Amino acid sequence: MSDINFVETDSKTIYENIINDFENAYGETLYPADERRIFIQQLISIIVGLKNDINDSARQNLLRYARSPVLDAIGVDIYHTERLEPQKATCPGLITLVAIQNDDIQIPSGKRVTPDGIIFFKIKDDVTIEAGQTRKECILEAVDPGASYNGFLSGQIKNIVDPIPYVESIINTDTSKGGADLEEDDSYRERCRIAPESYSTAGPEKAYEYFAKSADSSIVDVKVDSPSPGVVKIIPLLVNGEIPNQSILDKVYAECTPRNRRPLTDNVQVDVPTTINYDINLTYYLDIEHKTEELQFRKSIEGSNLDYVDGAIRDYINWQQGRMGISINPDELRYKIQNAASYKTSNGKSYTAVRRIVLNYPSFTQINKTDVAKVSNINITYGGME
Structure with a gap:
């Protein structure tokens, strides 16, 4: 339109x-x-x-164009849908004592741990380590909400900020997930658009999608399927392609299964997406006419520190895992690399400084609508200028 x-x-x-x-x-x-x-x-x-x-x-009177705060007013007054609030990331943790103690050790909630001295997690609930034991599992919760707390791998959150008597270490045992920023306008607008589907009592696909997305602001994509009569399978995906943990799955299930939201005969099941792994292996060459911009173009492609944290390679990875059912497409990777090294001439025409790309992996792969493509190995070689 x-x-x-x-x-x-x-x-x-x-x-x-x-x-x-x-x-x-x-x-x-x-x-x-x-x-x-x-x-x-x-x-x-x-x-x-x-x-x-x-x-x-x-x-601003139209849902298609409205921005906050007008969009919030339209969402609440017309579609009876509120913007999702920010969420705190969580992960399982393990508390270890220096030695076996004769008495129970009480560890209060709120004690902080950090992976880098900038971002902080805290023990969510009070923990008691019984006499004769040296370890106890806990839940580590981000001090503040936001997506920046996601993605810390097992063992990275380990530096104790608030010392606790008898405690030797506190460490995360799984990746931190579930953190989300305030719901963005595009996501909120899409939920408002499908909100009328939720008024039906016949269990339409979009109604389940609406309720599932409303369960947590970190959910960016939902697929609904019926593999057999009476069975409804709901598959959510989190921001940046994160696979939802059990806590998120429980939220989705609770949101989608009240008796006034589903047909009585629907057997609702919530599951995680199927991960399809792929590798990136390529060599690229830049045009020798652009020697002065060589490092600039390399950083645009490989990232500001040539570490794939940002740049065209990361853009492709994020695009590929941003939604379920996106087939693995090497042409999109080629496009993003060429576009990252684009420049304009004096007459306003656009060209790319990428001379050649030798792309070994990935190859085009069709995936199912409940699959998400995740990168396993990245091997980018800069072949020089030619």
């Missing part, structure tokens, strides 16, 4: 209309050197700015 304009915003059209109206009203021709025409010409930028403001204000 093309953009909707409530008023004319094209500067050339506005200028021509004003000149024509003036000439019709006064019966005179405004020639290019006429002072009145020059004065009108100077006002065009102001008029266009005002018309763009009017156009944008009118668009």
Whole structure:
């Protein structure tokens, strides 16, 4: 669908209309050197700015264009759907004592642990390590909500900030997950769009999708399937392609199974996506005409520190795992690499400084709608300039 304009915003059209109206009203021709025409010409930028403001204000009444806080008002008043609040990341942890103690050791909640001295996790609930024991499992919860707390691997959260008597170590035993920022406008808009599906009592696919996405703000994609009569399988995927843990699955199940939200005969099951692994193995070459921008283009492709944390390679990985059912597509990888090293000539035409890409992996692979493609090994070789 093309953009909707409530008023004319094209500067050339506005200028021509004003000149024509003036000439019709006064019966005179405004020639290019006429002072009145020059004065009108100077006002065009102001008029266009005002018309763009009017156009944008009118668009805010439509779900397609609305932004916060107008979008929140539309979501609540019309679609009865509220924006999802930020969520805190969690992960299982293990507390270990320096030695066996004769008495129970009480470890209060709130004691902090950090992976890097910048981001902090805390013990979520009080923990008691019984006499004669040296270890006890716990839940580590991020101090603040946000997606930046996700992705810390087992063993990375280990530096105790608040010392605890008799405690030798506190360490995470699995990857931190579940953290999410305040729901973005696009995600919120999509939930509002499918909200009317939730009014049905017949169990439509979009209704289950709506309730599942409403369970946690870290959920970015949901697939609903019925593998057999009476069975409804719901598959959620988290931000950045994270696989949901049991806590998220439980939230989705609780949100989708109340008797007033599902047909009585539906057997609702919540499961994780199937992970399809792939490798990236390629060599790329840059055009020798761009020696001065060589490092700049390399960083655009491989990341600011040539470590694939950002740049075109990371963009492709995030795109590939951002939704379920996206087939592994090497052409998209080629496009992102070429686009990252693009530049414009003096005449405004765009070109790429990538001379050649020898792409060994991945190869095109069709995947199912409940599969998510995740990268296993990354091997990027810069072949030099040619």
